[in-house]
Amino acid sequence: MNATLNRPRTRAINPLQLSRVLLYLALALVAGAAGICYVSLKNTQHDLGERVRKTESEIKEFRARNQDYQSRIASLSSRMTLRSKLESGFIAMVPVAPTAIARLTPPAIDNADNMARAVAANPRLLP
Amino acid sequence: MRWNARTRIALASGFLGLIFTGFSVRLIDISVGRHEEYSEIAAQKNSFRQPIYARRGLIYDRNGEILADNAPVRTVIADGSHIEHPRAIAEIAAPFLKLDVDALEKKLTTPSKYVVVQRGLPAETAFELERALGEKKLRGINFTPDFERVHPNASMLCHVVGFLDHERHGIQGVEASMEDYLAGQDGFRFTEHDRAGREIVVYRGQEREPRDGLNVTLTIDMGLQSIVEDELDAAVKQYKPKNAIAILVNPKTGEVLAMASRPNFEPDKIAEAQPEQMKNHAVIDMFEPGSTFKIVASSGALNEGIVDTETRLDCENGAFSYGGRVLRDTHHYGLLTVHDILEKSSNIGAAKLAMRMGDTTFYEYVKRFGFGERTGIELPGEIPGVAHPPSQWDKVTITRMPMGQSVAVTPLQTVMAMGVIANGGKLMAPHIIKSLSDSSSKVIKEFQPSVIRQVINPETAAIVNAALADVVSAVGTAPQAAVPGYRVAGKTGTAQIPKPGGGYYEMKYLVSFCGYMPAEDPAFVGIVMIDDANLPSNLNYGGLVSAPIFARIAARAARYLDLQPTMRAEPLTEVASRDEKKEEARR
CATH class of the missing domain: 3.40.710.10 (DD-peptidase/beta-lactamase superfamily)
Incomplete structure (x- = not known):
């Protein structure tokens, strides 16, 4: 009788090493999860990048608008524009009454000749 | 040598090993040995040096009245490689740019990547045009930020303030004498664009912030x-x-x-001025x-x-x-x-x-x-x-x-x-x-x-x-x-x-x-x-x-x-x- 046939049958069967299978499965899962995380992170990064680009674009637009409005305000409130509006009668100037003017440094009258003197030229007012 | 299974396996493994070693050598050569060369080629294809313009300084009088200001404008650039429907773009853009539709369509039908369609388009108009094109998903029109120097007081103090040439360099008055301070320094950013021409922010490269020009205050009252x-x-x-x-x-x-x-x-109408003026x-x-x-x-x-x-x-x-x-x-x-x-x-x-x-x-x-x-x-x-x-x-x-x-x-x-x-x-x-x-x-x-x-x-x-x-x-x-x-x-x-x-x-x-x-x-x-x-x-x-x-x-x-x-x-x-x-x- 053939010796091979006499071998116990159990020896021909590949034993399933469950622990190894589980290990490889776990490794595959980890690798898969890492891959998915990587892809997800990349997508998030792109998404955030897109939002950054849009926000930057909006900020640029706001800045440009702000600058534009500032420039228009400067132009509309300029001396030349106001003067042309004054000349066209769109605005009017009301002279300030002398009684409405409060002087912080009232004119100094010199007793000698009853004449006003500049502050800087008046020894009485010099420090 | 016995031509048995073990020998064949060894030969096949060796052969495969050689092939993969060859690939590895090539890979290392490409990624390490020729890194600079290929990086440059890649950069040329996908990377752009995007200028970030510095803001020119303003000029004020001694009491803070603005004498020279910047009005933001846009330069309209056509990128022929991204334009698929020139007629549709022309029909939308022509009223904004105040151009004839046919003439604009002709200008947009170009293989060139950089065609200046219009300079000095007011920023407000440029935003509206950009929005209108975006709604129709039409690509190929880009807007570069720029500025125009404006003088709110027209001819007043014109000789002192001066004016700029077409390249925005001061050529008379304080604009010229203080050019180094007023001009500032433009920045830049290396960017990569997708197929649609949009920037891919994650691939932004080297960047330098612009340095805005200094404001100049005059002694003039x-x-x-x-x-x-x-x-x-x-x-x-x-x-x-x-x-x-x-x-x-x-x-x-x-x-x-x-x-x-x-x-x-008038500095704002410099083309009309005579040299004597x-x-x-x-x-x-x-x-x-x-x-x-x-x-x-x-x-x-x-x-x-x-x-x-x-x-x-x-x-x-x-x-x-x-x-x-x-x-x-x-x-x-x-x-x-x-x-x-x-x-x-x-x-x-x-x-x-x-x-x-x-x-x-x-x-x-x-x-x-x-x-x-x-x-x-x-x-x-x-x-x-x-x-x-x-x-x-x-x-x-x-x-x-x-x-x-x-x-x-x-x-x-x-x-x-x-x-x-x-x-x-x-x-x-x-x-x-x-x-x-x-x-x-x-x-x-x-x-x-x-x-x-x-x-x-x-x-x-x-x-x-x-x-x-x-x-x-x-x-x-x-x-x-x-x-x-x-x-x-x-x-x-x-x-x-x-x-x-x-x-x-x-x-x-x-x-x-x-x-x-x-x-x-x-x-x-x-x-x-x-x-x-x-x-x-x-x-x-x-x-x-x-x-x-x-x-x-x-x-x-x-x-x-x-x-x-x-x-x-x-x-x-x-x-x-x-x-x-x-x-x-x-x-």
């Missing part, structure tokens, strides 16, 4: 500038001169408060100053002790022969003091003062007053004028130069020289830049007043000051420069205009008045110069033309600056009769 320009316009309308110039300076600090020149131009005659043109120059000989002779207040010089009854030529006065004068020489503007008296000083000493004072050299003001193209040294003089130069002939000066030099008398003998360096600040208004640099030299001592300055104050009286040459309530001091000048080939034009005069106010404590020193006024020669005098303009400017400036009157505001007729009585008594 637009309130005073407006007064000066008004009066100059009125004078131009009345006298129709070739040129007209007015300058106001603070004599104590050398700060230029106002500077105007005619003809002028663009000249700032205050600093780039020189004139024979005439009698305003007499302050040099008078101050010099007094300062050197060659004459004193009591010394009387013989003015030869109006005709003085010297060097084979006759020098004349407009009136016949006998003995005159230095005070009288200035008050009456005697040519012979001024000549005799200079002759007593001698060539070298007189020339030294010409130089000490700042003539013949640039003042150093922060404006481009300033000229030094001409003041030849005694070695180049002819025999009569010593009699001509003291009365403002044989010498050429700029209006700014004249006003700074007058400032010497107004400022106790100190020559100040004129400056027009007050400070530099960054975009958050933080002052980076402040320009301080600087004294160039003590030209004459304060006592001499006081004597000359008294004489100049009497010039503006009924017995002086400029009663019309008087301002009620204030004591004005100054000197008139009526100079013949030299011909290019030698000699002088008949009936053409450059008339000026250079003075300051109040004489006791000057708040400003100014000059008004009218070149070749359309007037008969008997009316074309500094005292008749320039002095009244100065008086109007000074009166309005006094109100604007809230200067307190130093005298009782008497009617001019009363002032005149009082001055005449004083003169009688002195005689």
Whole structure:
């Protein structure tokens, strides 16, 4: 009788090493999860990048608008524009009454000749 | 060797190993050995150097009024490689760009990646166009940020502020002289774009932030500038001169408060301006100053002790022969003091003062007053004028130069020289830049007043000051420069205009008045110069033309600056009769 046939049958069967299978499965899962995380992170990064680009674009637009409005305000409130509006009668100037003017440094009258003197030229007012 | 399974496996493994080793070697070669080469190729294909433009600094007056501003605009660029529907884009964009649809479509049908469709499109319009194209998902039109320099005050102060060329570089005025500070430095960013031409933010590369230009604050006070320009316009309308110039300076600090020149131009319409309109005659043109120059000989002779207040010089009854030529006065004068020489503007008296000083000493004072050299003001193209040294003089130069002939000066030099008398003998360096600040208004640099030299001592300055104050009286040459309530001091000048080939034009005069106010404590020193006024020669005098303009400017400036009157505001007729009585008594 053939010796091979006499071998116990159990020896021909590949034993399933469950622990190894589980290990490889776990490794595959980890690798898969890492891959998915990587892809997800990349997508998030792109998404955030897109939002950054849009926000930057909006900020640029706001800045440009702000600058534009500032420039228009400067132009509309300029001396030349106001003067042309004054000349066209769109605005009017009301002279300030002398009684409405409060002087912080009232004119100094010199007793000698009853004449006003500049502050800087008046020894009485010099420090 | 036995050709069994093990051998075959070993051979196959070895073969595969060799192949993969080859791949690995190639991979390492590409990624490490030729990294630079391939990176460059990749960068050329996908990476762009996107410029980030710096904001040009603004120009302000001393009170923060904007003189030169930036209006944001966009340059519209077509990228032919991304345009799929030129007709559709043209139909949407044409109304925004105010272009013909067919012409625009033709422009957009291009393989080129960079075609400038329009420059200077207002930012607001560009945003609307971008939105309209985005809604229709049309690609291939890009907008590059840019700016236009705008001047809210149009032609006012045009020569000082200046303008930019098409590449946004300053080429005149403060825009040119302060270009390095105003321009800033553009930044950049390396970016990668997707198929649609949009930036992929995650692949942003090297980046450098732009450095915005600094804001420049001038010493100019637009309130005073407006007064000066008004009066100059009125004078131009009345006298129709070739040129007209007015300058106001603070004599104590050398700060230029106002500077105007005619003809002028609008910086926002620079294409329409003629070269003659663009000249700032205050600093780039020189004139024979005439009698305003007499302050040099008078101050010099007094300062050197060659004459004193009591010394009387013989003015030869109006005709003085010297060097084979006759020098004349407009009136016949006998003995005159230095005070009288200035008050009456005697040519012979001024000549005799200079002759007593001698060539070298007189020339030294010409130089000490700042003539013949640039003042150093922060404006481009300033000229030094001409003041030849005694070695180049002819025999009569010593009699001509003291009365403002044989010498050429700029209006700014004249006003700074007058400032010497107004400022106790100190020559100040004129400056027009007050400070530099960054975009958050933080002052980076402040320009301080600087004294160039003590030209004459304060006592001499006081004597000359008294004489100049009497010039503006009924017995002086400029009663019309008087301002009620204030004591004005100054000197008139009526100079013949030299011909290019030698000699002088008949009936053409450059008339000026250079003075300051109040004489006791000057708040400003100014000059008004009218070149070749359309007037008969008997009316074309500094005292008749320039002095009244100065008086109007000074009166309005006094109100604007809230200067307190130093005298009782008497009617001019009363002032005149009082001055005449004083003169009688002195005689």
